[in-house]
Amino acid sequence: MLWILCLVFCGLLAGTRADPGALLRLGMDIMNQEVQSAMEESHILEKMAAEASRPQPGGKAIKGLSNMKVKDVLVPVITLDFIPGVGIFQCVSTGMTITGKSFTGGNMEIIVVLNITATNRILQDEETSIPMFRSEGCEVILVSVKTNLPNNKAINKFLDSTLRKVLPGLMCPAIDAVLVYVNKKWTKLTDPMTVGQMGTVKYALTSSPATTASHILVDFSPVVQVQKGVAIQLAADGAIPEFPEGPAKGSQLLLSATFLTAELALLQKPLEVNIKDRRVGKLAQTTGTLAGFIPEVAKAYPKPKPLLTKVRISKPPKVTMKPGKSLMHLHGSLEMFAARKHHKHPKSLFVLEAHFSLEIHYSVCENRLQMATSLDSLLNLSQESSSIGDFNEKKLTSFVTDYLQKAFVPVVNDVLHVGLPLPDLLAINYNLAELDIVENALVLDLKLE
Numbered sequence: 048m049l050w051i052l053c054l055v056f057c058g059l060l061a062g063t064r065a066d067p068g069a070l071l072r073l074g075m076d077i078m079n080q081e082v083q084s085a086m087e088e089s090h091i092l093e094k095m096a097a098e099a100s101r102p103q104p105g106g107k108a109i110k111g112l113s114n115m116k117v118k119d120v121l122v123p124v125i126t127l128d129f130i131p132g133v134g135i136f137q138c139v140s141t142g143m144t145i146t147g148k149s150f151t152g153g154n155m156e157i158i159v160v161l162n163i164t165a166t167n168r169i170l171q172d173e174e175t176s177i178p179m180f181r182s183e184g185c186e187v188i189l190v191s192v193k194t195n196l197p198n199n200k201a202i203n204k205f206l207d208s209t210l211r212k213v214l215p216g217l218m219c220p221a222i223d224a225v226l227v228y229v230n231k232k233w234t235k236l237t238d239p240m241t242v243g244q245m246g247t248v249k250y251a252l253t254s255s256p257a258t259t260a261s262h263i264l265v266d267f268s269p270v271v272q273v274q275k276g277v278a279i280q281l282a283a284d285g286a287i288p289e290f291p292e293g294p295a296k297g298s299q300l301l302l303s304a305t306f307l308t309a310e311l312a313l314l315q316k317p318l319e320v321n322i323k324d325r326r327v328g329k330l331a332q333t334t335g336t337l338a339g340f341i342p343e344v345a346k347a348y349p350k351p352k353p354l355l356t357k358v359r360i361s362k363p364p365k366v367t368m369k370p371g372k373s374l375m376h377l378h379g380s381l382e383m384f385a386a387r388k389h390h391k392h393p394k395s396l397f398v399l400e401a402h403f404s405l406e407i408h409y410s411v412c413e414n415r416l417q418m419a420t421s422l423d424s425l426l427n428l429s430q431e432s433s434s435i436g437d438f439n440e441k442k443l444t445s446f447v448t449d450y451l452q453k454a455f456v457p458v459v460n461d462v463l464h465v466g467l468p469l470p471d472l473l474a475i476n477y478n479l480a481e482l483d484i485v486e487n488a489l490v491l492d493l494k495l496e
């Protein structure tokens with residue numbers, strides 16, 4: 048008994064303690080669209096009708112009827128409902144006309160209206176760990192049966208019981224066949240997706256998807272991996288982000304700040320650049336310009352020389368989020384050099400340690416999360432070393448701020464342009480999503496086309 052309790056509670060605890068990665072909430076809007084399109088793609092009811100009309104080996108489909116044909120299959124109306132803890136209840140309402148020769152030799156027509164119902168349980172495939180639906184308990188409910196035969200109680204009863212026996216075998220495979228199409232749209236979910244040349248992201252599942260009264264919840268523990276290298280651990284800093292409270296909306300995707308931080312770690316290296324721009328904004332990049340801020344440069348370089356800058360990033364970028372605002376924190380160094388003639392190595396003037404933050408503006412393009420940044424603030428500037436003697440680095444604050452915004456932020460934006468992959472399932476189009484920055488997470492409100 049105790050161990051059963053432990054299974055339940057320990058499972059719950061493990062669930063809440065899992066790395067905060069990404070969460071997907073699938074509402075009825077998406078599920079309806081998926082089942083509807085699977086139904087259309089599979090042409091399933093037409094196929095079933097054709098199947099029913101074929102001569103049945105080893106006997107007739109309906110006893111007492113010969114030359115049986117099925118025609119005029121009604122466009123199915125599908126109704127879905129979430130069953131908490133299980134999956135989706137599916138009801139397909141349709142109808143058809145069955146024609147044939149009756150046992151009395153006359154032409155007969157039966158018009159049936161029926162509901163096919165089943166429970167589509169959501170599970171995780173044992174081999175692939177990919178979510179899948181499996182239908183259970185399929186039933187055919189006759190809504191009405193009309194015939195051109197004389198209204199005879201015995202005939203009606205006969206038809207009713209015969210149809211009840213025959214129709215499930217004919218119609219229930221249709222439900223399974225439709226699920227094959229729905230399940231196909233999950234198969235790429237856990238494939239690794241590239242982030243430029245730098246690495247991959249794989250949306251692995253934390254656990255089997257859970258069904259609530261309004262959603263199917265998919266909890267991801269994404270694996271971020273350096274190209275041909277190790278996985279980057281998601282920092283477990285305790286804060287578990289949640290969907291914003293409010294009336295249960297449609298479908299949403301939540302990406303935690305910790306997950307985005309892990310993804311940006313892939314882009315740390317490309318952020319290290321040597322900048323040789325002649326001008327940055329209005330300022331010519333020469334020792335003369337620098338001398339305007341720190342007189343020590345003028346003493347060392349009476350004649351202006353072109354400047355070069357080496358930017359190094361010492362820690363992986365860190366993403367933070369407060370409602371409405373997201374920042375990227377960068378720690379690194381700026382080393383400035385004076386160019387020298389005759390192919391000599393440029394001379395290092397000084398190294399500044401800098402901590403600065405960029406504001407991140409999110410959007411979605413081609414199903415990838417895009418980020419564009421602008422300088423938020425220079426948070427700390429300190430002198431690491433200098434070949435021109437000690438100077439007051441505070442005097443360089445405005446110069447460095449301007450430099451970061453105009454020369455370095457374009458580099459960052461260029462690197463970020465690769466975009467970050469989003470979970471690939473159910474042919475979800477993220478491009479129309481509305482984005483919202485909440486505490487420690489970015490939330491995408493998914494919109495259907």
Ligand SMILES: *[C@@H]1O[C@H](CO)[C@@H](O)[C@H](O)[C@H]1NC(C)=O
Nearest residue numbers: 126138140161162188189190
């Ligand atoms: C058949 O399905 C429709 C649509 O879900 C429902 O309104 C109707 O009550 C069902 N009829 C029977 C007899 O179950």
Ligand SMILES: *[C@@H]1O[C@H](CO)[C@@H](O)[C@H](O)[C@H]1NC(C)=O
Nearest residue numbers: 400401402426427428429430
């Ligand atoms: C600024 O950075 C320097 C060197 O990295 C560090 O010693 C100092 O504590 C920092 N100051 C603040 C206010 O963070």
